[in-house]
Amino acid sequence: MTQVAIGSLSDFPEGTPTRVEADGTALCIVRVGDTVHAICDDCPHAEASLSEGDFLADDMAIECPLHGSAFNLTTGDPDCPPATEAVEVFTVTVDGDSVLVDI
Amino acid sequence: MTIALIAGSGMAGRAAALTLRRVGWTGEIVLVGDDPEYPYERPPLSKSVVVGTADMSKVIKPAPEVYEQERIDLRRGVTVTGADASAKTAELSDGSTVAWDALVIATGCAPRELPIPGLDRPGVHRVTRLDEALEIQAVLATGPKHLAIIGGGFIGMEVAAAAVAAGHTATVLEAAPEPMSRPLGLEVAERVLQWATDRGVVVRAGVGVEQVSGDDIATGVRLVGGEEIDADLVIVAVGQTPRLELARQLGCVEVVGGVQVDAGMRTSVTDVYAVGDIAAFPSTWADEDRIRVEHAAVAIGHGQVAAEQIATGAGLFEDIPSFWSDQGDLTFNVVGVARPDDEIIWRGDQVLPACTAFYLRNGTLRAAFSVGDMKTLRGVRKLFAAGVSPTREQLGDPDVDLAALAAAG
């Protein structure tokens, strides 16, 4: 496991999923207040980029833009089919202004 | 040791097996499937698999080693040939007998047989199983081909759209005058069809196929009236019928063409559950007292609920029926159940590739179709859950937030 710097807090607008490549892994990053979440960007169901989906503030989840399973940012679990498997969740550290992800 | 036997390792059966472990059930799980492959996702077959663009790790899943890790006794290429409800036993085609405490019937559908001569010729393909989709993939991989697709339902249209996007040509032959109008309604189906034809799919509606042409191998099809459609391969996608043999042997009550279950997926026979395409379940979308739905998300949900019932005695299937179809670069999602004679309200004056339609029956919202607007569909789910039906004006106005209407009650 390595800690990879993916940018500064201001690179991630509040509640807007952003795609970032870190160490060859595509991540979907969402900032909520001072907390930054990182999940794998690749929907486990079929072929979709989760960062193109909506952030659902009420559920703290990212909704897949293709078929609508919404993945919880903390557990990675989908709320409903068609996805049944969790998306990988990465640990994020915010150090001052810089955002670091454990890959 | 308690034993759960699952007959059929498709979308619903696999979900039942994996969910039993996820909820901590410690009994023995025997998952029997007549398909020799490891369990796989069926929807990609008519989309990315036929044209060879699928990530196979997302098609065949979970990974084969998971069955061992989860102590799921997966029997591939084995049929459940018979079952006895009072002895609580089942016979398998490998000669073994399984004594079960709970039996989940997840046998899905078999492709409908067409009374057309020549369907058994080489060059005629189906797309219901992985091996069949891989056969089509192997043919398409050898260069540009022309496909004659018998059946203009979702599956036929998906194959056509995927093939055309991959540089092949396709003619879809549909008996009904308006393809896809039964599940989508005419107005919506016309737009989806237009999208496909604009991209080069040839759709011949209202035609009958008389026979498959060619002596040894299929060279195309002949339509009623004599017209020949030449093709390098013929694909048959004309619908399917539930496989009810096992449920019948057990004496399960049938209704609306499927096995009658309650919201816990229990059939009329003690400790026997039915899930997926074969299950006729209670729903507010049922015209009669039950509804049968042949879609993936419903099948998965059924499997999950049956597992929860076996493990804990609780869990009800209360999901809103929904499905999707990916036709080339067009993906649409439908929430609720549409009927062909529903009134259609379009949201604003949007057109494809981003538009939403609502289906009203007797003035009440019953379903929504959308390309590209998941937010609105999520709002529709909330409206259904809250039992709120907006006015036509509210639905037609893209500035009205449906989730907010649901929250306001």
Ligand SMILES: Cc1cc2nc3c(=O)[nH]c(=O)nc-3n(C[C@H](O)[C@H](O)[C@H](O)COP(=O)(O)OP(=O)(O)OC[C@H]3O[C@@H](n4cnc5c(N)ncnc54)[C@H](O)[C@@H]3O)c2cc1C
């Ligand atoms: C090509 C294709 C594309 C589709 N695309 C979509 C889509 O885009 N969106 C959507 O929502 N839905 C789609 N569907 C529908 C969806 O896949 C089905 O609703 C779903 O698979 C139903 O799950 P099931 O478990 O009931 O049946 P299945 O998945 O069909 O599984 C049943 C399994 O049981 C086996 N079996 C039957 N009898 C026995 C027996 N006696 N012993 C042992 N095994 C047995 C069968 O061989 C089969 O493997 C598609 C279906 C197909 C065929």
Ligand code: FES
């Ligand atoms: S690709 Fe994400 S839910 Fe289907």
